[in-house]
Amino acid sequence: MKITKAVIPAAGFGTRFLPATKAVPKEMLPIVDKPTIQYIVEEAIDSGITDLLIITSRGKDAIVNHFDKAAELEAVLERDGKTELLKLARGVTDKINVYFTRQAEQKGLGHAVFCAKSFAGNEPFAVMLGDDVVVNDEKPCLKQLTDEFERLGSSVIGVQRVGRENVNKYGILDCEPIGDRLYKMRGMTEKPSIDKAPSDIAALGRYVLTPAIFDCLEKTEKGALGEIQLTDAIVNLMETEAVYAYDFEGMRYDIGSKQGFLAATVDFALKREDLRGEFIEFLKKTVNKEK
Numbered sequence: 088m089k090i091t092k093a094v095i096p097a098a099g100f101g102t103r104f105l106p107a108t109k110a111v112p113k114e115m116l117p118i119v120d121k122p123t124i125q126y127i128v129e130e131a132i133d134s135g136i137t138d139l140l141i142i143t144s145r146g147k148d149a150i151v152n153h154f155d156k157a158a159e160l161e162a163v164l165e166r167d168g169k170t171e172l173l174k175l176a177r178g179v180t181d182k183i184n185v186y187f188t189r190q191a192e193q194k195g196l197g198h199a200v201f202c203a204k205s206f207a208g209n210e211p212f213a214v215m216l217g218d219d220v221v222v223n224d225e226k227p228c229l230k231q232l233t234d235e236f237e238r239l240g241s242s243v244i245g246v247q248r249v250g251r252e253n254v255n256k257y258g259i260l261d262c263e264p265i266g267d268r269l270y271k272m273r274g275m276t277e278k279p280s281i282d283k284a285p286s287d288i289a290a291l292g293r294y295v296l297t298p299a300i301f302d303c304l305e306k307t308e309k310g311a312l313g314e315i316q317l318t319d320a321i322v323n324l325m326e327t328e329a330v331y332a333y334d335f336e337g338m339r340y341d342i343g344s345k346q347g348f349l350a351a352t353v354d355f356a357l358k359r360e361d362l363r364g365e366f367i368e369f370l371k372k373t374v375n376k377e378k
């Protein structure tokens with residue numbers, strides 16, 4: 088079955104980026120000149136997603152505005168013949184259907200995903216987390232996972248190794264390798280301590296799930312950090328269905344951390360023909376000054 092629906096939870100407070108996120112949703116912070124959430128939405132489009140639900144909360148209206156048509160701005164740019172800018176202003180609005188719902192209370196990622204129950208209906212769907220930006224110019228991360236889902240007919244979670252020192256930041260898998268880049272899952276623990284981590288294989292913000300996850304989410308109690316965790320619902324799902332993990336190919340940036348955000352900013356600027364030359368000169372001078 089083709090995966091055409093995706094969910095992006097975007098209801099969190101973004102406290103790691105205060106004071107920037109006091110009035111601006113963290114999903115709207117730009118990497119170079121594009122809001123971070125637009126990179127995720129473009130990955131969804133390039134992976135064949137046609138319908139997208141963004142889970143927002145109070146204070147996130149800028150996200151809703153960003154994916155709306157800016158009719159007045161477009162009219163001015165059209166009148167002035169500014170075709171390139173017009174393309175940028177239009178963005179992705181005519182390439183995907185974007186829907187919104189609000190998570191009234193922040194009870195955790197599992198609770199946010201549960202808000203997508205009627206959107207998903209009886210179909211499998213993707214979950215894409217905004218803190219994980221993945222670059223693969225040949226095959227988008229989500230497409231790698233949806234292809235695996237179509238082959239296996241069971242839920243697939245996107246993973247990569249993160250090193251033992253980082254296991255306490257992620258959902259960590261207990262799994263056995265069964266093929267090229269593919270694992271069968273046995274268990275999963277949300278943000279374990281280094282000594283309790285079953286491996287260093289981490290869920291990195293991309294999931295393709297069967298709708299059975301909603302029954303599991305409904306039964307899931309508060310877990311790590313006092314929140315309803317998607318990780319715990321996936322563990323429940325394993326009792327009734329096989330769940331797989333796929334070690335996706337691509338450079339992944341943890342833009343929920345300041346270092347990751349800076350790394351993405353530098354790398355993305357270096358990829359831009361219009362910025363690259365001057366920016367390299369600037370970086371060389373700055374790095375030499377620091378020596």
Ligand code: G1P
Nearest residue numbers: 196218219257258290291292318
């Ligand atoms: C969430 C998930 C975690 C996953 C991580 C990937 O955690 O709960 O299992 O490994 O995203 O970025 P968060 O970063 O929201 O704390």
